[in-house]
Amino acid sequence: MKIVQMSDIHVGSGLFRPELLSATIEETNSLEPDLVAVVGDLTTEGYRWEFEEAKGYLDRIECENVIVTMGNHDAKSVGYRHFEELFGMREGATTIPIPEGEAKVVALDSTKPDLDEGEIGREHYAWLDSEFRDWDRGPKILLVHHHILAVPGTGRDVNNLRDAGDVMAILRELRVDMVLSGHRHVPYVWSISGVRIIHSGTVSSMRVRGTMPPSYNVIDLDEDSVKITLHQPGKGKGGEEPLASFSRKPVTTSEFYPDFSRFVLYDRLPFLR
Ligand SMILES: [Fe+2]
Numbered sequence: 001m002k003i004v005q006m007s008d009i010h011v012g013s014g015l016f017r018p019e020l021l022s023a024t025i026e027e028t029n030s031l032e033p034d035l036v037a038v039v040g041d042l043t044t045e046g047y048r049w050e051f052e053e054a055k056g057y058l059d060r061i062e063c064e065n066v067i068v069t070m071g072n073h074d075a076k077s078v079g080y081r082h083f084e085e086l087f088g089m090r091e092g093a094t095t096i097p098i099p100e101g102e103a104k105v106v107a108l109d110s111t112k113p114d115l116d117e118g119e120i121g122r123e124h125y126a127w128l129d130s131e132f133r134d135w136d137r138g139p140k141i142l143l144v145h146h147h148i149l150a151v152p153g154t155g156r157d158v159n160n161l162r163d164a165g166d167v168m169a170i171l172r173e174l175r176v177d178m179v180l181s182g183h184r185h186v187p188y189v190w191s192i193s194g195v196r197i198i199h200s201g202t203v204s205s206m207r208v209r210g211t212m213p214p215s216y217n218v219i220d221l222d223e224d225s226v227k228i229t230l231h232q233p234g235k236g237k238g239g240e241e242p243l244a245s246f247s248r249k250p251v252t253t254s255e256f257y258p259d260f261s262r263f264v265l266y267d268r269l270p271f272l273r
């Protein structure tokens with residue numbers, strides 16, 4: 001399975017670089033991925049014209065499975081209404097046929113209007129469980145804009161997922177293979193308790209941190225391994241470098257014994273009864 005992961009397009013910012021986004025889309029089309037994950041921050045202020053411009057670019061992606069999630073910038077100015085009109089549901093679960101079977105992909109909206117920080121929210125936990133727990137036909141992949149774990153080289157951190165602890169415990173319990181996130185504009189990979197958390201940088205803006213250039217990730221997954229390569233848009237082979245690799249089977253170096261429910265109990269959603 002091949003995935004192109006990009007985020008933090010930031011149309012509307014004076015630091016948006018359209019030529020980087022165009023190059024990324026051309027390169028994505030030539031890679032012929034099974035999934036293109038666009039994990040949030042399409043816009044800068046959540047304005048309709050920014051969403052329309054972003055959609056104009058993303059519509060040029062030829063892949064059949066393009067999944068777009070909201071970022072905190074897209075939730076400014078009540079931008080989620082434009083997102084829904086132009087991109088459809090803000091969250092959902094889908095299955096994607098891949099050479100190794102079928103991947104389950106869940107996209108979540110971690111944003112709250114006008115806040116920089118994110119939250120999955122207790123109301124989502126039981127749904128996440130129902131999508132992932134019994135899935136045995138291929139990789140389990142979660143798409144969410146905000147970072148669950150701190151990203152090095154990004155300064156001090158005050159806007160990660162507010163319920164990161166609960167979410168991490170759920171991902172461990174459900175043996176989720178990969179989480180694809182953006183938000184910090186720095187590409188980085190963690191592997192904790194068998195869960196791989198893969199952050200992409202900003203693909204098409206100069207809202208960069210330190211020495212890290214604009215980039216996107218290409219993830220190659222087969223039966224034995226997962227390899228992640230960093231690509232700088234428009235730079236060809238010279239702009240590629242290995243970011244991370246790990247075995248396909250999750251490696252956990254520790255056992256944790258207490259029952260999951262001692263830490264996280266799902267909401268019973270009384271309004272659904
Ligand atoms: Fe961003």
Ligand SMILES: [Fe+2]
Nearest residue numbers: 041071072183
């Ligand atoms: Fe963000």
